[in-house]
Amino acid sequence: MAGAPRIPDAILAEMFHRLGIAMSAGIDLRRAWAAEAGRVPHRFRAPVEAVAARLAVGDGLGEACAAAGDTLPEFVSGMLRVGDRTGRLAEVLAELSRTITRSLATRRALRAAVVGPAIRLVVALVAIAVVIAAPGMVRGGAGGAGDILGFGLVGGRAAAVFLLAVALVAGAGCGLAAAARGSWRRRGWAWAVARRLPGVGSAALAAESAAWCRAASLAAHAGIGVGEMVELASRAAPGVGADRRRVEELLRSGRDLPEALTACAGLPRAAIDAVAVGETTGTTAEALDRVADRLDASAARASAAVVQAVGMIAWAGVACLVAMLVIRVVANYARMIGDLSVT
Numbered sequence: 001m002a003g004a005p006r007i008p009d010a011i012l013a014e015m016f017h018r019l020g021i022a023m024s025a026g027i028d029l030r031r032a033w034a035a036e037a038g039r040v041p042h043r044f045r046a047p048v049e050a051v052a053a054r055l056a057v058g059d060g061l062g063e064a065c066a067a068a069g070d071t072l073p074e075f076v077s078g079m080l081r082v083g084d085r086t087g088r089l090a091e092v093l094a095e096l097s098r099t100i101t102r103s104l105a106t107r108r109a110l111r112a113a114v115v116g117p118a119i120r121l122v123v124a125l126v127a128i129a130v131v132i133a134a135p136g137m138v139r140g141g142a143g144g145a146g147d148i149l150g151f152g153l154v155g156g157r158a159a160a161v162f163l164l165a166v167a168l169v170a171g172a173g174c175g176l177a178a179a180a181r182g183s184w185r186r187r188g189w190a191w192a193v194a195r196r197l198p199g200v201g202s203a204a205l206a207a208e209s210a211a212w213c214r215a216a217s218l219a220a221h222a223g224i225g226v227g228e229m230v231e232l233a234s235r236a237a238p239g240v241g242a243d244r245r246r247v248e249e250l251l252r253s254g255r256d257l258p259e260a261l262t263a264c265a266g267l268p269r270a271a272i273d274a275v276a277v278g279e280t281t282g283t284t285a286e287a288l289d290r291v292a293d294r295l296d297a298s299a300a301r302a303s304a305a306v307v308q309a310v311g312m313i314a315w316a317g318v319a320c321l322v323a324m325l326v327i328r329v330v331a332n333y334a335r336m337i338g339d340l341s342v343t
Contacts, residue, residue: 013100020093047071060084078235086222106303113311133159187239203302210295212237213288220285240266
């Protein structure tokens with residue numbers, strides 16, 4: 001829906017959890033979803049009611065959520081299409097709730113790792129501004145004795161310029177972060193860049209591949225054809241998905257499914273091997289379900305390592321800034337004392 005805010009993941013996780021329970025209990029989907037429209041905060045109610053209206057005219061839940069646009073993540077509508085097609089919607093809703101909850105936990109841990117260093121960074125920058133503006137330090141003029149930090153900044157006006165520059169850099173960083181977040185959701189440039197970063201790339205790839213394998217497993221359980229299975233799984237995990245037509249062309253040319261996916265999809269070796277084992281033994285659904293669990297665990301371990309690394313880098317950055325400030329101030333005072341002793 002154009003202009004509607006994106007529904008937060010915390011609300012989605014709770015909503016899908018309740019819907020999964022309701023569907024498992026045999027409650028009609030339209031009735032259960034209509035009840036959710038009254039539970040979400042008012043500012044997010046419009047897209048939920050729009051989905052309810054689409055359900056009322058006979059649309060599937062995945063199709064109805066896809067029509068809601070950016071208010072719901074693309075992988076959500078992709079997974080729900082799998083549930084609609086396979087008749088395992090309750091299972092898909094429960095899995096969506098767990099997946100979103102894990103993602104929330106990772107993001108909260110990451111924020112917790114950087115909050116402390118971020119506060120100390122702000123304090124350090126304010127301290128630099130105070131040193132620049134401090135009375136009695138301007139006597140030497142720019143570059144003179146008053147320039148304790150050696151930045152060529154002395155006096156109150158210079159401190160204001162310094163803080164303005166810091167604010168501009170912070171604003172640019174926030175803007176870049178917002179753009180990266182939107183690109184990540186669309187699996188755009190931010191996803192392509194993150195895939196190449198140590199730790200972050202392995203965590204992102206494992207999580208996306210787990211979603212692909214989970215969706216493909218549900219489709220295989222329902223006996224859906226290979227082409228449609230690939231299409232549904234790729235909608236649930238567009239970051240590693242494959243084009244259905246290309247896969248079918250390769251299959252018609254004599255390639256087997258693992259070879260076709262290797263050529264078309266961004267799946268890791270573990271997922272391709274699971275498909276190969278499933279094709280050989282006739283247990284594709286079970287093999288994909290098992291590898292999805294392993295990929296989820298791998299994503300959790302990689303995410304924990306990334307959080308720890310980010311926290312350490314943030315602490316190191318602040319420590320270096322504070323150490324530089326202390327060293328420059330001490331060195332300047334030592335020089336001043338030396339000059340006085342000579343005179």
